[in-house]
């Protein structure tokens with residue numbers, strides 16, 4: 084058994100089913116140093132096998148509570164991992180991410196919690212397959228992996244990932260809009276993006292996804308270095324008090340993960356619940372290129388400013404153009 088193509092995965096039935104849960108909060112991810120069980124000594128996420136009658140989600144939540152004492156919030160499933168071991172054992176693992184938690188992570192007999200910056204995930208100390216799919220999950224892509232392991236040596240692997248940028252690129256093509264896209268490791272902050280910057284000619288965008296008390300939503304795109312005063316912005320938009328939308332709202336209305344907000348994400352807002360405001364300096368100078376993520380933060384797309392406006396209008400999001408140079412907001 085050398086190759087994943089030797090196995091008929093459609094009839095493959097796991098010996099056991101397990102779940103893994105990664106809590107992601109404030110630019111950090113909650114990992115554990117596992118003390119016992121399969122993969123003891125490695126760094127992984129809280130998780131384990133399902134108890135009888137449990138769903139994968141219930142197991143993920145229970146194991147996270149048992150292993151590091153936190154209650155995960157805002158959980159969603161991102162992928163499935165199928166491990167065929169050469170000794171015949173078969174493990175199916177459901178992978179979840181949570182976007183918040185209650186309680187402080189504590190050390191238990193099973194695990195040492197490690198809050199880890201998203202840019203410093205220690206793949207060398209993790210299972211060999213993790214470096215293939217964890218970046219996909221962080222970039223907001225669903226994945227499905229099949230693999231063969233001999234002990235903890237990965238013999239073969241194949242991964243399928245759904246790309247949330249597919250719909251966007253197809254649509255831009257239909258509009259006849261040409262863009263250029265450069266791939267890079269996932270970035271979660273303007274600073275991280277700057278550090279990874281490659282030969283981009285254009286203006287980088289910072290995006291704020293905001294709501295008022297009544298739940299009306301605005302996607303505001305400004306030049307990356309602007310300091311935006313939300314109070315002044317709320318007044319100028321006639322929105323009243325503005326605050327940042329939750330990650331759940333972001334996923335629901337714009338179809339992207341925190342860190343991947345982009346003006347291009349309005350393609351997901353088919354019922355036009357989100358209003359768009361844009362910094363005049365991004366679009367007021369015909370011929371400029373605007374640089375933003377194509378739904379995921381592992382790529383940067385360059386689009387001409389007039390094409391960005393055309394795209395926004397075509398999706399039903401005529402933007403409000405705001406001059407930030409003449410105002411504190």
Ligand SMILES: Nc1[nH]c(=O)nc2c1ncn2[C@H]1C[C@H](O)[C@@H](COP(=O)(O)OP(=O)(O)OP(=O)(O)O)O1
Nearest residue numbers: 101102103119120121122130131132176210212213
């Ligand atoms: N290649 C791999 N990559 C990965 O990221 N996690 C893996 C993995 N192979 C196994 N795991 C994880 C998935 C699951 O959470 C865990 C299963 O280990 P165990 O069966 O030892 O369960 P635990 O001891 O954690 O919990 P219990 O089921 O409560 O005993 O190991």
